[in-house]
Amino acid sequence: MDIRIDNQSFEKMKLYLIEQFKEKHQTIKFNHKIYRFLIKKLRRQLYRQQIAKERDEKLHLEEIQRQNDPLYQAWIIHKENIRIQKEIEEEEENKKARKLREQREQMEIQRKEQLRKEMEEKQKELSLLTITVSTHNPFAPIQVTVAPSIERPVCSFYLKTGVCRYNERCHRTHNKPDITNTLLAVNMYSNFEMQYGLDDEYDFDIGLEFEDSERYENFKDFYYDVLPEFERFGRIIMFKVCSNSEIHLRGNVYVQYETDYQAMQAYKALNTRYYAGRMVQCQFVNIPSWSAAICGKHKNC
Template sequence: MATPTPQISAPVISQKQRKAALRKERRKRKRQALAQARECGLKSGASGTPEEEEEINEDDDEDNDIVEAERQRLHKEWLEKERLAQEEFRLRCEREEAVRKRKEEDERMIKEEWEAQQKREQEEREKKQQEKRGRELENGGPWMNPEAPVTVSSENFGTERDVANCPFFLKTGACRFGDRCSRKHVYPTASPTLMIRGMFVTFGMEESRRDDYDIDAWLEHSEEELQESFLDFYHDVLPELKSVGKVLQFKVSCNYEPHLRGNVYVQFDTEEQCKEAFIKFNGRWYAGRQLHCELCPVTRWKNAICGLFDRQKCPKGKHCNFLHVFRNPGNEFWEADRDLHLSPDRTQKPAEIREIPQQTRERQAEEQEQKQE
């Protein structure tokens, strides 16, 4: 069974359009008739009457006037719609601008109120703090800063649990993070120890500095050559330092890390001697380099020097963040390595120190024999 075809409804047209279509159809018929008459007249020798042609031209002029009037009307309607749209757009822009200005004004007022409130609170806090200081001074008690830094007497000072101060800076006077470290680097105003950054530099150390990951950088520069360079440096620099005052410790770092490489540590007997050495050597030139001196917080060398370095068991090698130092000729300043100069009870000579374990064993053996008897 065939499906019925859907009926397409004719477009709905107005009365004016229908009349115009009818007039157009009549003109079409008249032109066709006039063309047939001309064709027949040419065959018979006659032509169409001028009245018919004039009538057709008048109908055409009338239709053109109607079309032009319709076009003018549509153009006026479009102009009116355009004017209304422009007016509506202008009003909408004005409303949006007014809303924006009102919002900016509200934000400005809120910000001013918040700043005024913060200023009042700050003034109140300062006033209360001043009153508290005045009461403490009136009562005779010393006023203490509530945000005082961690002191040496603190329980965790200089340890990993000390969240305020950098333990590596306190122990070695240098930190691999430098100014980017998350903990404080407290530079002492007075110290008996002077540190000269990067003073001892050799060709092999320069080669390794260019590429820290090149394991072949030191193949042509043996440890013996490096030790000979250190001995020349030792005998050249130490007398000049001793001319300032008594030197208790002299150490040169042989670490590969950039913040420790070639650092020279000199501990004097007094802080005044260290200050004098700082004034004398800071900014001077040595081996084509300008010296940069700092007052170092290191006074305990047992904490600064890597404990596994002497036994050659440090797992990090010369990339350790604790000091790996050159051995001084003649084992000079050995007392400072163990901080013996800080303890009056441990001032024995090396021979006496070696005899202590033997004496202890003999005394223990005598006590054990007496118990057995």
Template sequence: MSREEKRKAMKKMKRKQARKEASERERREEEERLIDPEEQRQMQLLEQQEAERMQRDMILFQEREKEWMDTVIARKQQQQQHQQQREEEDEDDEFDCVEEEGPPEIIWQGNEIIFKKKQLRVRVTDKDKPKPNETNQNDHQQEDNRPTSNPLPPDSTLENVAQQIPNFGTEQDKAHCPFHLKTGACCFGIRCSRVHFYPDKSSTFLIKNMYNGPGLACDRDQDEGLEYKDEEVERCFEEFYEDVHTEFLKFGEVVNFKVCKNGSFHWRGNVYVQYKSLDSALLAYNSVNGRYFAGKQVSCQFVNLTRWKVAICGEYMKSGFKTCSHGTACNFIHCFRNPGGDYEWADSDKPPPKFWVKKMITLFGFSDDYETSREQGNLSLSKTDSDRSYHSRRRSRSRETTDQLKCGH
């Protein structure tokens, strides 16, 4: 056993012994506290005080409920009295018949024409009030002038909506969370004041907190992070990469595969997988979602992440996968470097190199994009061959002409 391994073993034993002593001490204190008569007396006193408080609250609740019921009954009695007084006043009032203004009704009876106006029964005390026909005329005018549709929203609201819909995902979009649109994650979670957009289906999906090995940012400041060298961290991540990446390749061609090493909880160990085709992404989502990995259930969700150059921290990439000035508070992806530099071209939204295209062709066959590019290449090759044959024919013809001229001389 090397010196470093002995040091690690001693550290682990010390931490284990300290945890064991602390738990034993807490257990003894709890047993002594339960046996102590003074503690028992205090617990009984607290229970008694709690029972008295509950009884007082119940009495207060009953008194308030009784007051409320008395108030409701008094209000009903008062309404009944007002109704009776109104009916008595209606009986005591005198009524008179008043002719309604407007054109009279024409009645034909044989050879006679009778003009008859409608009679309205009006209280004597209400003669100074406006007549019903005047009220009806005012009502008709109001109905004619009333709007025929719902009122329009304020101009500012219309401008905001008009700006938000065409500018989805841009800096002018004030409704959707910009960090969630760019990276598929937000430090505020459900408490965010802006909308988080979750597509129903996408070629990219996210698995939260899947990687739990060494090398995460928050582990470096703790004792656990000091126990691993950089070589050990790389070896652990390579094992994870080979295991998980190989599993995802079973469902189709992968465009990018990234594992976050940020220390924040909403970033810690997140795995991003982007497929070339939507069908492959749906197949992988339905197959992987709900399965168990390293004792935890895998939960996948589709994200609207298409530009990796925007999602990955540029300062972190320039530092050679080391760090950035924001540290653990950075709101962009700090990812592990894939073994062999896989998918580094996708981090800058560039097409894959030729060796990778050949590798994918051997795994999944020729794609439509490859067939198109190959046809274009064949056309260019055929054009080049025809040009070469044309120039060779011209050169041979010129040689024959030269030979004939020499023979003539």
């Protein structure tokens, strides 16, 4: 045991220990054996303290050496730089996320506002149209159309096609709908034969080479000319053109939209406008079945 402690201090500590022991164990008679035990205990204690002190000093020395090592310093700086860089990046990420969230919220608000405006606009247009519809004549008030149907039978031709050869003179009831998703542009389509009433001479069933004929080309021109006009107001479900020779069906264009609103928009924009030198007259019709509206007697009707 190498204990670097001067004898004077050792003596002091030894006396203190003996004193303590005697106080604690007053009934035990102090003897040489106890004395030796205490000395041993003191030496062990001092030895442990010495070891601990040396270890601490060694660690301290190592730490100092490390601090002075340029490699270690470089590593510390590098680590610090990484930490700072990470902090900056995290801050940046947070900023981006915050901005994105704000943008999304802003967009959501705008979208709602837009929707609200559109609804308002729609309401306005709806009421506007109701006024035009009720002040102008083409749509009879409901009471007038409903009442006669009780007494008079319904005109099946009108029911199927929205038109009737007898028009207002028909003895049967024509139930005129208010607003529907289907628009009828009366006699909008015309070609040479139709224009000069020559189509009676044609039998469509015999017109085998219809697709190559001028008539077909004429119809194609009309189709590609007019369809986009109608498509401006919404998706079209059904687009039909009558080439019948019957005067009330002749050149009728039926356009069925997805919604009443789209049909209304088309009505407002196209009714009484001129196409190919003739005024376009539109009306809302209710076609319960397209297959029933087609007579089926002709090849291309």
